[in-house]
Amino acid sequence: TYIAAFVLFAVTICFWAFGKFKKIETPNLLVAPIFFWLLLCGLVSVYLQGASFFIVPVYALLVAFMVVINQKEPSAYVLVILALPALWIYAPFIKMFPIGLGLKMMVAASLLTTLTFFLLLPLFGFYKHKNRLAILGFVLFLGFMVSAHFNSGFTAEHAKPTSLLYVLDADTNSAQWATYEHELADWTAQYIGDNKKIPEKLADKTISSKYASGFTYVSEAPLKQISPPRIEITNDTIVGKERLLEICITPQRDVNRLEVFTNQIGLNKAIVNNIELSDHYLAHRRNGKLITHYISNNEYTELQLAFPKGNKLELTLYEASNDLLHNSKFTVPERPEDNIPMPFVLNDAILLTKTLTFE
Known part of the structure; x- marks a missing residue:
């Protein structure tokens, strides 16, 4: 309901704004949106190549532009057909952005609604009572907001x-x-209640999530006997100006994921389970993240690292198992019916952190 409300608000603003240009003919109104969309698609083709299909509705817009230039009263059916690619491609994005990425993406949904409106201008441009549609949209916006509340x-x-x-x-x-x-x-507050605090150590580096966000709150917990991984240093030598290090990390409990971070150090080479990481990746690592290993059957993780000798290397391990609700060492109850696990983040997990330092 909130999505519909904000979409209606964006449409209302569009109709109100374009209602101010009554004296400008529709072909002239289309020039700026066409230029903007061509510029946007050019940037997308360079920086987001997988979204190059965004150009398809723009082709339809260019055809509609040609139609309204050459015909004083173009067929509404033709303009509706030319508007279909925009509705077919962008309408699902408008709906799914806030659903998939949270209500904080409502701004993106509203912006995409406005951009889609630009593509539909050949159809709306010949409607004389744009202010009436703006008023109708605003009334519907208020209705949906009240309903959503x-x-x-x-x-x-x-x-x-x-x-x-x-x-x-x-x-x-x-x-x-x-x-x-x-x-x-309430279910979470049983464990993170009045004593909650904002995390410090876990704020900068934490196991990956879709939103690239860290924990919001933490509180003290009873100490449980959770077995840390076994660390074996199979090789530690200096060759020329490089220090070569080989480490084998073996889980000592049932785990699902291992993530490894480093301090701010330039790695000359990194091989993980006989797979070499590219130089580009090593040069553009975020927050020092080295690898994510999704583990099956408690497989080990073997690291082969090369870095300048004399530099200090810190490896921070995040080992996670998704068994918090069913582990015999814990008594966490099942969620109530009106709660679900938060998607796209590590959840219901036992997370063990360990730091290795090599001077």
Whole structure:
């Protein structure tokens, strides 16, 4: 409902704005949107090649531009047909951006609605009462906002995403409960309640999520005996100006994922399980992240690293298992019906962190 409300608001603004240009003919109104869309598609073709299909509705817009230039009263059916590519391609994006990436993407959905409106201008341009449509859109916007407000609670059909992790720091032998939630659900507040605090150490580097975001709150947790991975240094030598290091990391419990971060150091070479990482990747690592290894059957992770001798190397390991709710060492209850696991982030997991330092 919120999505529909903001889409209607964007459409309202568009009709109101273009209603101010009554004296300008439709072909002239199309020049700026066409130029903008061609510029946008040019940038997309360079920086986001997988989205090059964005140009398809622009071709339809150019055909519609030709039609309205050569015909004083073009057929509405022709213009509707030429508007279909824009609706077919962009309407799903407008709906799915906020659903897939959260309500913070509502701005992107509203912007895409406006861009889609530009593609439909050949059809709307000949409608004389744009202000009436703007008023209608605004009334519908208010109606949808009121409806969304009174129906914004969580139910089994529209459940609240929740997250909870147990994070054990093997270096300090301390543990914390952690969450990605900004507004804690009652289920989460059992563990992260009045004593919650904003994380410090876990804020900069944390296991990957779709939103590239860290934990929002943590609180102290009881210490459990979680087995850390076995670390074997199979080779540590200096050849010329490089230090060569080979490390084997073997899980000592059932785990699903291992992520390895480094400090800010330039790696000359990195090989993971006999797969060499590219120079481009090593030069553009974010937050020091080296690898993510999705583990099956508790396989080991073998690292072969080369870096300038005399430099200090720190490896931070994040080892995760997705068994918090079913591990015999914990008594975390199942979620209520109006709660679901938060998607796209590490969830219901036991996360162990460990740092290795090589001077």
